[in-house]
Amino acid sequence: MNAYRLGDVTVGMKHAFDATFTAEDAAAFARISGDVNPLHVDETYARAAGFASPVLFGMLTSSLYSQLVGVYLPGKYVLLQGIDIDFNSPCHAGDPLHVAGEVVFVSEALKRVEIKASIRRADRKLVSKATIRVGFHVD
Amino acid sequence: MASSTKNGDEILAELQEIFRDILDQPDLILTRASNASNVEDWDSLAHINLLTTIEKQFKIKFALNEIQELKDVGEMIDLIQRKLASQ
Numbered sequence: 001m002n003a004y005r006l007g008d009v010t011v012g013m014k015h016a017f018d019a020t021f022t023a024e025d026a027a028a029f030a031r032i033s034g035d036v037n038p039l040h041v042d043e044t045y046a047r048a049a050g051f052a053s054p055v056l057f058g059m060l061t062s063s064l065y066s067q068l069v070g071v072y073l074p075g076k077y078v079l080l081q082g083i084d085i086d087f088n089s090p091c092h093a094g095d096p097l098h099v100a101g102e103v104v105f106v107s108e109a110l111k112r113v114e115i116k117a118s119i120r121r122a123d124r125k126l127v128s129k130a131t132i133r134v135g136f137h138v139d
Numbered sequence: 140m141a142s143s144t145k146n147g148d149e150i151l152a153e154l155q156e157i158f159r160d161i162l163d164q165p166d167l168i169l170t171r172a173s174n175a176s177n178v179e180d181w182d183s184l185a186h187i188n189l190l191t192t193i194e195k196q197f198k199i200k201f202a203l204n205e206i207q208e209l210k211d212v213g214e215m216i217d218l219i220q221r222k223l224a225s226q
Binding site for chain 1: 184187188190191194195200201202203205206
């Protein structure tokens with residue numbers, strides 16, 4: 001885990017990592033969230049709708065944005081305060097996902113940092129993009 | 140950099156649009172007397188969102204002591220005017 005302090009964070013800082021979700025992860029998310037939409041949990045339904053397999057929940061893949069800011073950029077000393085996400089392309093269990101983020105705004109007075117981030121599939125197709133707002137809870 | 144010459148009414152109009160968007164109150168009427176006590180949902184997180192949006196829109200940077208002294212929208216307008224004039 002990174003533990004950047006506010007004074008360490010500058011516009012242009014970047015971090016990236018890879019992740020993959022399993023069908024079990026999707027099943028767990030369906031149970032936790034209560035979202036049992038068949039496009040996400042029913043193989044037959046998803047195929048009939050034109051997808052190779054059930055579509056991963058956008059809110060599940062977007063949980064990687066939480067990891068990005070809470071663990072890496074800036075890491076330990078921030079709390080997620082807001083996030084705007086666009087979902088661009090579907091992805092599926094087993095797809096390797098590449099998460100990348102870059103600091104685009106820092107306000108020392110407001111203890112606020114903003115990160116532009118994206119999640120892409122292995123074929124570089126954009127799964128989602130986000131603007132993430134975090135606040136430092138320590139100086 | 141050339142200094143900006145926005146007057147108080149112009150800044151107030153821009154602030155009203157920012158407040159309406161951030162606070163999700165499309166009919167909000169902002170005045171110089173508006174403050175966190177008389178504007179619904181102007182809480183601490185909204186305050187940060189408001190000030191960061193103002194920094195970006197007006198291309199200014201606030202110092203900690205400046206934002207700690209703000210009592211209402213009127214003082215906010217005065218501060219923005221001072222910041223713009225000093226650029």
